Amino acid sequence: MNSNPELKTLITYFDQIQKLSEDSVQALEGLCSIRKFEKNQEIQAIGATCKTIYFMISGVGRIYYLKDGVEVTEYFAFPNELIIRAESLFTQSPSKKAIQVLEDSLVVSIPAEPLFRLFEQHHELERLFRKLIQQAYVETLKRLENIQFLTAQERYEKLIEEKPELIHKISLKHVASFLGITQVSLSRIRGQKK
Template identity: 50%
Template sequence: METLFRFFAQFQPLPTEAQAAIREICSVINLKKNEELQPIGHTCRTIYFVKKGIARIYYYKDGIDITESFSFENSIIARVESLFTTKPSRKAIQIVEDAELIAINATQLFRLYDIHPSIERLFRKIFEKGYVETVNRMESLQFHTAEERYSALLHEAPDLLRRVPLKYIASFLGITQVSLSRIRATLK
């Protein structure tokens, strides 16, 4: 759990009582590569902290598997549109590399907001960061070439190619695997 609280401290340190309250609503889960953390159609009621491994959010469009995002060590993953609306998600979370996650019960977490305002502030900051990342991702797809998106991805996650299948990287970049191979060949 200490890794989780170090992650939180990047946003805001929590008082001891707030940390204890969060510990009470957390559990550790381990999943193997290719296992589903949350399937399509699931209503998200859990926020996950990736302690070890990689997870991805994906969906199907016209029968094609599209990767929306990756979450590496020391990051949060959740289907927030489902979490906040309590409606089933059209997206899934899959484990890309054997993972250890800390599951935070969101229903209980939201109850803690009234008791511990520092927890509410912390998660507001975490969700704000996630929102900005989503906007940046959309703008990247709108304004940058595939080559620029690939270079930026490698800069952000240098060991990505070693850890994630190329088909997931290509779909994340919004291109085919053939196009990704061509880009990789020209940038060597």
């Protein structure tokens, strides 16, 4: 196994989801590169075609899009979380969304095409990434259901319960757009909680 501590962290996390053989670990590590991004730097711009799967090692990432010139946050990623533009990756079409880090971050990049080719020889890697994609899909559905069925205050409370570190790391502007409310509404909700 690679002596790189960031890759060790990633492989340990993956191994909790799907046991990996030494051969699969070595094959996967051969594709991984570790990249540093500075606060507010984009990993992938709007209009780019996603060809890479990213995992947060440290820092916070987000996926956002522009609606009437205003940034709307769709997703936050914390350490040990996947961050990709799946609709772009799987259709190989330009994305209407961007990936950005919100603080200095360390990210593992895995090029998708070589990874997909590994699936033929390393079935546990295919199972691992299927499970990771399923988890991300379920999280997306939960977020949509929260917007459909919960009030703004309930969404905020649920977010704080599930991700308490969020409020300390992410601007209220981004939290409000993630919740589907204005920053004024979020301030009002937070004021009621005090």
